[in-house]
Amino acid sequence: MGEPKNEIFMEILDGIVENPYIGIIMVDTEGNINKVNKTYLEILGLTEEDVIDKHVLDITPHSRLPEVLKTKEVHLADHWPVNNHDTIVFRMPLYKDGKLIGAMGQSLVLDAAGVKILSKKLRELEGELAVYKDVVNSIYRSKNSFDNIVGEDTRLQAVKSIAERAAYTGSTILLRGESGTGKDLFANAIHKASPRADQPFIRVNCAALPDQLLESELFGYEEGAFTGARKGGKPGKFELANRGTIFLDEIGDMPMTMQSKLLIVLQEREVERVGGTKPIAVDVQVIAASNRPLEDMIKKGKFREDLYYRLNVVSLEVPPLRERAQDIGLLANYLVPKLNQRLHSSVESISPEAIHLLCNYDWPGNVRELENLLERAMNLADLNQQKTLNPEHFPSLSRLVTPPTVEVAVTDHLGDAVEQVEMETIRRVLAKTNNNKAKAAKILGLNKSVLYRKLYKYGLISKSDLDRVEI
Ligand SMILES: Nc1ncnc2c1ncn2[C@@H]1O[C@H](COP(=O)(O)OP(=O)(O)O)[C@@H](O)[C@H]1O
Ligand SMILES: [Mg+2]
Incomplete structure (x- = not known):
């Protein structure tokens, strides 16, 4: 590389080092600091004179760079608080001509500017994802x-x-x-x-x-x-x-x-x-x-x-499904293999006992809810590599089929008991309003989005249904 080119290259490198989002610190083989960028100084609240040539443990007593020097291990994406700032840290040993010359830490700052940038990126990606989801859906459908x-x-x-x-x-x-x-x-x-x-x-x-x-x-x-x-x-x-x-x-x-x-x-x-x-x-x-x-x-x-x-x-x-409850069995037998294709789970079928449970459940939802419920059950069964869905994979239903009187005694744990009563009440009101969620929210005295979050919690709607409402 000729001299001018090399200079340009060094300038570019400097530009990369001096950026407002990533704090960079380098130490020599002894652990003494020989380079810190402005962002890292800002995180530390110190000046260059305060830190250069000092041992890194004198400046940040919990630094893990000495450990990197010793073990020569790379640390990827370690969540690390520095001086009350949340950061994600990468640490690596530095070599020249095959010889260890020090170690470097890069801290991605997760506050203020950093968070803004990350959340903007996230939103952009979510937007893109929604478009792809639509495309996939339309192909699939x-x-x-x-x-x-x-x-x-x-x-x-x-x-x-x-x-x-x-x-x-x-x-x-x-x-x-x-x-x-x-x-x-x-x-x-x-x-x-x-x-x-x-x-x-x-x-x-x-x-x-x-x-x-x-x-x-x-x-x-x-x-x-x-x-x-x-x-x-x-x-x-x-x-x-x-x-x-x-x-x-x-x-x-x-x-x-x-x-x-x-x-x-x-x-x-x-x-x-x-x-x-x-x-x-x-x-x-x-x-x-x-x-x-x-x-x-x-x-x-x-x-x-x-x-x-x-x-x-x-x-x-x-x-609606509740007016053709005799189709629930057929639907469940059809939906399980279909979901299995999408989920790549271990579950291939549903047992007659589980279908019996589904049929005896006073159904507030429609086929979409049935699908969500099966998907949840399949995830549960998949954890144990089971091939067939059984009643135990529908914990929310097994509890619901017990008489709807307030049987708090089923559990002595107050939080669980409150949840049971809550789920039961929501389910009853939904059935009463023909699954009209706006009406149900009003009767229940809940904000609509709160109701949706609860429905998600109890497996009555899917994550994507929830997201759609929360946008
Ligand atoms: N009769 C049915 N047989 C098989 N799957 C069904 C049936 N009815 C609905 N579904 C499935 O239930 C989900 C919800 O159906 P969808 O057509 O989106 O309902 P809607 O547009 O009325 O809200 C979809 O995944 C769909 O494939
Ligand atoms: Mg629709």
């Missing part, structure tokens, strides 16, 4: 078809056969049913069974986005439509779904202004991008879904009656 909608209940069978016919005719469909009954599953199956199966299936969650975002999400926008608009504009979901199916989920949560705009699109079968001037023709099958009481909402002026009729060409009501 597009494999579903009517065969994967399990149940012998006559009402469910009737809904399936009407759905199959509507898939064929391409009529607009309105799916109704409580959360977790299988509306998404139906929408996917309809698309798969339709002549549009090779074309896109695009799902839009109308509840997830605020008004203006929903509009550009659905209809797209032109370049320069607003500050931050992407160069070249962006197609909306309707355009993306062209020749395929658009699934408007949670339609009952769509704001009124958007309902009017959607109605026009459904009538004209063309969309206009935000900031655009010319309409774009779209050929899509529309499936909408909601768990809200749309008829009541119309009376209260919260949902447009004309939109309702435009959507409700074919009306499908998916029955």
Whole structure:
């Protein structure tokens, strides 16, 4: 390396050493400090003169660098408090020409600036993860078809056969049913069974986005439509779904202004991008879904009656699980191997005794809750490498099936007893409100997010359900 290049290299190295996020300290083979960067000095609250050439144990009496010098071991990511600062420390011996010349410690500071940077990174990663989850979900789900909608209940069978016919005719469909009954599953199956199966299936969650975002999400926008608009504009979901199916989920949560705009699109079968001037023709099958009481909402002026009729060409009501309890066994037998594929657990099946337990449980939830419960049980069984789910893997249910009178005597531990009563009460109120969590929260006198956290704790919802609510 020539001299100027070497200088540049040294400057870069200096830049790396002098950064505000990582404290760096180096000692010689005796343990005397020969280099400290500004960040580390700040952590110590000392100046360079205070520390250079001093023994590291005189400056930080608990330092483990002498140990590194002795053992020549590398310490990776040690959580270490330095002078009341939380840090993550890496320690390593330093060699030159194969000879030990000292040791170095790098401390990632976990407060103020450090935390800000880390949490920003985390948020970015979580955002990315959510996108990938959606993609994975859509790939995974597009494999579903009517065969994967399990149940012998006559009402469910009737809904399936009407759905199959509507898939064929391409009529607009309105799916109704409580959360977790299988509306998404139906929408996917309809698309798969339709002549549009090779074309896109695009799902839009109308509840997830605020008004203006929903509009550009659905209809797209032109370049320069607003500050931050992407160069070249962006197609909306309707355009993306062209020749395929658009699934408007949670339609009952769509704001009124958007309902009017959607109605026009459904009538004209063309969309206009935000900031655009010319309409774009779209050929899509529309499936909408909601768990809200749309008829009541119309009376209260919260949902447009004309939109309702435009959507409700074919009306499908998916029955809740408690009204088809005889399907619980079938579902459990179907879901365990399916979950096993995803979880790579040891569990391959579920015993008749466990199914009996599930069937005798006064069910407040739907298939999603059943799935969550099975997943928890499988994790438990997997810990002992068991192949079959047994009643013991459903500790929350075994306790619930005991009479709902307040049997605090079951346990003498006060905390456990309180939890039992709490879980029992929540379960009862959920059953009373048809699993309407907002209503249940009100009756229970709980904040909705507190209720969700408790539901998660007792295995009645999954982590992702919880996260969705907490965002
Ligand atoms: N009849 C069914 N057979 C098999 N799995 C089902 C059935 N109904 C629902 N599920 C599963 O339960 C979960 C929740 O269903 P989903 O379609 O998301 O409900 P919704 O959209 O009504 O909230 C999904 O994992 C789905 O695959
Ligand atoms: Mg859904």
